[in-house]
Amino acid sequence: MAVILANETAWPGLKSGIDRIDECGLDIIEAMIRDIEAASEVHSVGRGSWPNMVGELELDASIMYGRTLEAGAVAALKGYLHPISVARAVMSRLPHVFLAGEGAARFAREIGAEASNLLTEASRNGFDAWVEGNIPEKLRERWPECSLVEHAWASLDPEEVGGTTCVLVCDDFGDCSAGVSTSGWAWKYPGRVGDSPVIGAGCYADNRYGAVGCIGTGEMAIRVSTARSVILYMKQGMCVEEACREAARDYRDLSGGVIRRVVIHAVDRSGSHFVLAAGADEGTRYYVVEEESGRFEERISETMRL
Numbered sequence: 128m129a130v131i132l133a134n135e136t137a138w139p140g141l142k143s144g145i146d147r148i149d150e151c152g153l154d155i156i157e158a159m160i161r162d163i164e165a166a167s168e169v170h171s172v173g174r175g176s177w178p179n180m181v182g183e184l185e186l187d188a189s190i191m192y193g194r195t196l197e198a199g200a201v202a203a204l205k206g207y208l209h210p211i212s213v214a215r216a217v218m219s220r221l222p223h224v225f226l227a228g229e230g231a232a233r234f235a236r237e238i239g240a241e242a243s244n245l246l247t248e249a250s251r252n253g254f255d256a257w258v259e260g261n262i263p264e265k266l267r268e269r270w271p272e273c274s275l276v277e278h279a280w281a282s283l284d285p286e287e288v289g290g291t292t293c294v295l296v297c298d299d300f301g302d303c304s305a306g307v308s309t310s311g312w313a314w315k316y317p318g319r320v321g322d323s324p325v326i327g328a329g330c331y332a333d334n335r336y337g338a339v340g341c342i343g344t345g346e347m348a349i350r351v352s353t354a355r356s357v358i359l360y361m362k363q364g365m366c367v368e369e370a371c372r373e374a375a376r377d378y379r380d381l382s383g384g385v386i387r388r389v390v391i392h393a394v395d396r397s398g399s400h401f402v403l404a405a406g407a408d409e410g411t412r413y414y415v416v417e418e419e420s421g422r423f424e425e426r427i428s429e430t431m432r433l
């Protein structure tokens with residue numbers, strides 16, 4: 128029986144996960160994440176997300192297959208509904224791993240990916256309210272045709288949640304895979320790329336050890352390569368829980384920049400899992416399908432102060 132671990136924002140995809148539990152991990156991940164990307168109630172993944180500082184939605188996603196260590200990623204993709212599928216196509220159809228911006232959009236168009244205006248009324252209203260509440264009145268008239276630099280620190284996520292969606296699968300074929308998709312921080316500087324599409328930071332899978340996905344402050348996961356670190360700590364002989372704790376301890380060496388919260392999700396090749404909210408006082412909800420149960424059960428992560 129496959130093990131699927133999905134984070135809090137993955138709830139719109141849980142049914143697809145159960146329906147496809149016998150399929151290969153990459154198909155399960157893509158199907159679940161597509162449902163989440165299409166759900167406008169989730170404001171940090173796909174349609175209906177909070178936009179960046181100039182009111183545009185730029186999406187990040189990646190997927191990795193632990194049998195071959197193949198990976199595909201897109202960053203700052205505009206105008207396409209399913210970045211996870213575009214990322215998977217980068218992996219399967221190009222000699223590359225990672226496409227960004229206009230090139231990613233061009234590739235999405237060429238493969239016939241579904242084009243879509245992803246901003247909903249709610250996300251536009253959220254943007255207007257952010258401008259109103261954070262940008263000085265005299266600048267608002269010409270916003271965003273002015274320097275944005277001084278206002279970048281106002282771009283902290285209003286919902287204070289780890290908004291990326293992360294799905295990890297150890298499937299019936301013995302393969303571990305990982306996938307993540309997000310719009311990143313709300314009100315981020317245009318072109319800002321988080322950890323999600325950075326293989327080794329927000330996403331990693333290796334059949335010899337397991338699969339890892341991160342949500343939360345992407346800048347932290349990038350600076351210490353969290354996802355790959357968890358795998359390397361397992362390679363050194365740690366169990367999945369110790370490996371996550373050790374990877375979180377690496378955040379204690381960071382100073383400067385934004386130091387907030389990262390939630391590390393990990394499954395090892397035998398299906399044991401661990402989720403750790405680092406830099407948080409409260410645990411985070413996640414969902415897991417375990418041996419025989421055939422349904423997702425809700426769990427709360429462990430926490431670790433930094």
Ligand code: ASP
Pocket residue numbers: 171284288289290291309310311312320321322323329341342343344345346
């Ligand atoms: N990790 C994502 C990013 O930094 C955001 C999140 O999960 O809240 O882009």
